[in-house]
Amino acid sequence: HSTGRALVTHAGPPPHIGPSLVRLPKTMAEFDLEVGAAMRLYHGDDGLMPTLQIADLRALQSKDGNSDDPKNKRYRVMLSDGQHYVTAMLSSQLNPLVLDGKLEKFTVVKLTEYLCQTINNRKIIIALQLDVGGKPSDIIGQPIACEQAAASGEAPPPPMGGNQPSAPRTLGAGGNYGQPQNTHGAGGNYGQPQQTFGNYGNYGGGVPGGNYGAPPGGGQPPAGQPAPSYGGYGNNPNQQNIPPQYSNRGAVARNEAPHRITPISSLNPYMNRWTIRVRVTNQPAIRTWHNARGDGKVLNVDLLDSEGGEIKAVCFNDTAEKFSQVFQGGRVYDISKGHVSQVKNKKYNASDFEIRLDNTSLVDEVTDPQAVASIKKIHYNFQKIASIEDAMVGGMVDVIGVVHTVGDLATIMKRDGGETSKRSVHIRDDSGASVELTMWAPHAVDIGGKLEAMVNGGEHPVLAVKNGRVGEFQGKNIGTVGSTNIDVNPDLTEAAKLRHWYDAEGGATATVTTFGGGGGGGGKGDRYVSIAQLKDEIAQIGANPPFWVQCRCHITYIKAPQDSGPYYPACPLQNGDRMCQKKLRFDEAQGSWNCERHSGEHVPHCEWRYILNMTVSDHTGQHWVSAFGDQGDAIMGMKASELHRLYNDNHAAYEQALQNANFTSHMMKLKVKEDSYNGETRPKTELSRIEAIDYVAESKRMLDKIAKLHAGQSIDEPRPPARGSMGMGGAYGANAGMNGGAPPPAYGAAGGFGGQGFNNDGGWNQGGGGAGGTYNNYGGDAGGGWAGGGGGGG
Structure with a gap:
């Protein structure tokens, strides 16, 4: 050849070509598929960026009816390298490529970000980001399934990017394209770690420093010919030959250090390598426990990143002792090598996941001022107090309001015989509602004491509460837990607005709704249902979130205790904006009533209050219902105090009063x-x-239903979807991409891709007690991502 380059053609790849670099002929030359990449993906190699062809693409069928919306579809693809293909799922953030026609069958793509998972012994690839290339007219090669190849005993290919075990060679020293390292010579192989010395990446072999295109037998050009100007890769003719650094050392382990900081919103149980940069937002302290299985220690650390993502890290026993000396509130750390797991009890965690740290986990404090300043000290997700009525009991909420009243510090006897302190604080906001905040020690003592002094001095501060737990006793309330953070008069826009509302717009004297047993929620548009429909909905859909219905029915039975009536002695003292209503206990020794909430205060008398358990019926069935307070007055036609008097003075009249309430x-x-x-x-x-x-x-409503029956329409009003509701785990990554740039991956939480089993149609099926469904069983998908379907589907 006139240029000195050797032009060699092969019917197939030459025997010295490594599998990671095989290029198939014809169309492969144009699209450059990487043979061996599919098998590497199948065997869990997560460090590739392979070029592959979409051998097949199809939308999964949903059993929940949501597949009619193109944005909610889920797509399965088969990624081929020309010899093998592996099944993958497209994340929903890639759906626009399919809908716009950019991603089709036979399209060649470069997979730039993905996850390799094993679900129930089935290999799953989740494509997160990819670049679209050209589109051949047909499939390239004749690929077979990776599962079939693995079952036939085909060995997994070696990892890409690292050195392979060396073998003695008799060839020249320059190192062939894709060859194992020679036992002598200086040239580095293609794909080998770059050296800072010697001659690197010689094509064609030869003596040390062989040039691109040099004759196979040696590195020097033929006599009389000048050395090619294009020379060697990094070749320096004046450089001293130095023995190769990597020869005869076998495989080099992959660098496990993550390439970048991972947002908390992207964490999920299926990620192996990640590093998060976070601020500790609580004051971590070791807690101990004692139970039948023994004693233990636990350390809970609340973490916040620069994107506002939050997660809790937990560690136990010796690890808790170790990291209690490391973590300090307010400081910023890089954390890696922890285990991300599903939160087992949402009552103790506002996130869907938590991080379990062990002795191999890495925690390094960040001191760079710019990095530290990029993370806020605390992140609030405030909701209006009025919305607490619809909040899940046991859930965690952030609220901000003006302190209206502060109760006295009370000492409570715990079940284990110890004592603790509590204090009730009522806060209100401009949503027209007030809620009781129950502070437990230490909040009740330090912050509660400060609030009491401020209110007694005529000041009503604004209070921001982070991670308050929703409770319910005679209505919704909020209580503090170990992770609760309370800020008095915070420097926030929301605080300034509430300050103006309370001081200048009449918030201090406004009539607000105080959550009480019964009332609240619903509205004039509540559905009319039959008892049978109500029971079916509860059995099939459940009762979370709460919902309201109207029913025309009659009372068939009122259950009354044998030793007392259907009422209890309630505390008549004021608790903020409402009557306390806590159950009183009579002290026989002192001859007085005692209230747990108003410990130490004189309770002059009790207020008898109804607590009814009854069955109600209509023409379709019967159902148990509870009623309290004023609702009991309406049912019985008399106050609870009057019924109590009949119970003591005229038991026959008491029995008759209960009978009279039936069948009304x-x-x-x-x-x-x-x-x-x-x-x-x-x-x-x-x-x-x-x-x-x-x-x-x-009668008008019944006539309307009769007309629907004549028209062949259903008369049952289905339950409307809950506003903003999501499946358990939610739309993980609902805010993905809000700040511009490539959106982070987003994943569902509940059930680990749905639970039990993988079907042949490419959808994950929910097994073991849940309704079967494809991967589309999700709840809420705001910013792109799979959202767990809350126990039903993954």
Whole structure:
């Protein structure tokens, strides 16, 4: 050849070509598919950026009816390297490429970001980001499934990018394209770690420093010919030959250091390598526990990153002792080599995941001022107090409001015989609602004491509460836990608005709604349902989030305790904006009533208050309902104090009063919610409002239903979707891409891709007690990402 280059053609790849660099002929030359990449993906290699062809692309069918929306579709692809293909799922953030026609069958793509997972012994690739290339007219090669190749005993290919074990060679020293390192000579191989000395990457072999295109037998050009001007890669003719650094040393381990800081919003249990840069937002302290299985220690650390993502890190026993000396509130750390797992109990965690640290985890403090300043000291996700009525009991919320009243510090006896302190604080905001904040020690003592002094001095501060736990006793309330953060008069825009509302717009004297047992929620548009429909909905859909319905029914039975009536002695003292209503206990020795909330205060008398458990019926069935307070007055036709007097003075009249309440018809508004008792969660139905039947309006409603029946329409009103509700785990990454640039990956949380089993149609099926479904069973997908379907589908 006139240029000195050797032009060699092969019917197939030459025997010395490594599998990671095989190039197929014809169309492969144009699209440059990387043979061997599919098998590497199948065997879990997560350090590639391979060029592959989409051998097949199809939308998965959903059983939940959401697949009609193109944005909600899920797509399965088969990625081929010309010899093998591997099955993958496209993340929803790639859906626009499919919808715009840029991503089709036979399209060649470069996979730039992905996850390799093993779910129930099935290899799964999740494509997060890819670059679209050209599109051949047909499939390249005749690829077979990686599963088939693995089952036939085909060995997994060696990892890309690292050195392979060396073998003695008799060839020249320059190192062939794709060859193992020679036992002598200086030239580095293609793909070998770059050296700072010697001659690197010689094509064609030869003596040390062989040039690109040099004759195979040696590195010097033929006599009489000058050395080619294009020379060697890094070749310096005056440089002293130095033995290769990497020869005869076998495989070099992959560098496990993550390439970049990972946002908390991108963490999920299936990521192996990550590093997060976070600020500690609480004051970590070791807590101890004692139970039947023994004693232990735990350390909880609340973490916040620069994007506002939050997660909790936990460690136990010796690891807790170790990291308690490392973590300090307010400081910034890089954390890696922790295990991300699903939160088992949402009552103790506002996130879907948590990080488990062990003795191999790495925690390094960040001191760079710019990096430290990029993360806020605390991040709030405030919601209006009025919305607390619909919040899940046990859930965590952030609220901000003006302190209206502060109760006295009370000492409470704990079940283990110890004592603790509590204090009730009522806060209100411009949503027209007030809520009781129960502060437990230490918040009740230090911050509570400060608030008491400020209110007694005529000042009503603004209070920001981070991670308050929603409770329910005679209405919704908020309580502090170990991770709760309380800020008095914070420097926030929301605080300034509330300050103006309370001082200048009449917030101090405004009539606000205080959450109480019964009332609240729903509205005039509440559905009318039959008892049978209500029971079916509870059984099939559950009661989370709570919902309200109206039902025309009659009372069939009121359950009354044998040793007392259907009422209890309630505390009549004021607790902020409402009556306390806590159950009183009578002290026989002192002859007085005692209230747990108003410990040490004189309670002059008790206020008898109804607590009814009853069955209600209509023409379709029967259902248990609870009623309290004023609703009981309406049902019984008398105050609870009057019924109590009959119980003591005229038991026959008492029995007759209970009988008279039976078989009376009412229009009832019912609230259905989940209730936890002794660690068991079950649906509970409460009477929210009771009214006399408006027979004119009821007759019109029945005529409308009759007309629907004549027209062949259903008369059952289905439950509307909850506003903003998501499946368990939510739309992980709902805000992905909001700040511009490439959106981070987003994943669903619950159930680990749905649970049990992988079907042949490419969808993950929910198994073991849940309704089967494809991977599309998700709840909420705001910014691109898979959202866990809350126990039903993944």
